[in-house]
Ligand code: SF4
């Protein structure tokens with residue numbers, strides 16, 4: 256039997272800031288809310304969200320025999336997460352300033368699994384970082400890491416929403432499980448709702464991906480243009496305003512050091528960049544998924560869609576900190 260406190264100790268040694276241990280079960284209420292949200296068409300062109308909904312809300316269907324979910328989080332706050340000066344026209348979501356977190360978190364989870372496997376021979380399970388239909392936010396609440404904020408993101412008391420999640424689904428049982436995080440600490444705050452520049456947060460706990468700048472700048476678009484408000488990749492407007500993010504510490508892991516500073520870069524610098532410079536400087540960041548041409552197009556939203564960039568963005572894993580990651584309703 257797995258010892259929960261030992262798992263947490265090893266997770267901390269691996270570099271994770273938070274770790275909770277949850278029992279795998281079906282989250283029927285969350286599934287019902289998610290289906291209702293899909294029914295309203297709020298997922299826009301993110302058609303993959305319609306598939307595997309049953310698996311998304313029952314980890315046991317994803318990993319046969321899964322009993323224990325180890326939910327890990329790491330804080331990634333950097334300078335860009337504090338927001339941009341008024342009128343800045345080349346804004347980038349702060350998670351995209353560092354090495355692609357899929358790479359970093361996957362390596363950390365594999366290290367954690369190896370440490371556990373050394374202590375529990377025969378340990379079986381899988382690691383997940385945005386790579387499968389898995390309700391990561393719901394699992395994080397279940398593991399006691401935080402609550403769902405009004406902008407529909409996981410909010411942790413210490414690191415706010417500037418956390419990246421990764422999970423191990425294991426077939427062994429643990430000696431104890433964390434209590435789910437009860438309630439919300441948002442109080443009467445509505446800053447995230449009021450800060451959304453595009454009207455995607457008309458209803459609390461429900462992002463309308465059709466209007467979300469994050470989706471429009473990162474994911475494939477098939478339903479017209481919106482005003483991007485100066486964002487060229489992602490959007491942090493409903494996060495940089497959150498009081499929990501304001502008081503959150505800067506990231507501690509060097510792997511999340513920014514590789515560039517978008518606060519100091521204006522449109523001219525982006526437009527003058529060529530592919531070689533982009534690859535050399537930003538090739539390891541999530542921006543590489545989008546490509547330079549698409550970023551430059553987002554600086555000139557009146558231009559024709561860049562078919563190459565849009566096609567390249569299609570069929571990729573959903574970005575955790577973008578529209579689809581934040582779009583799903585409370586508890587997803
Ligand atoms: S990420 Fe989407 S929901 Fe959040 S502020 Fe930006 S446009 Fe609004």
Ligand code: SF4
Pocket residue numbers: 404405406410440441444445446447448496497498499
């Ligand atoms: S901005 Fe306010 S309402 Fe939104 S998640 Fe943060 S505390 Fe909650």
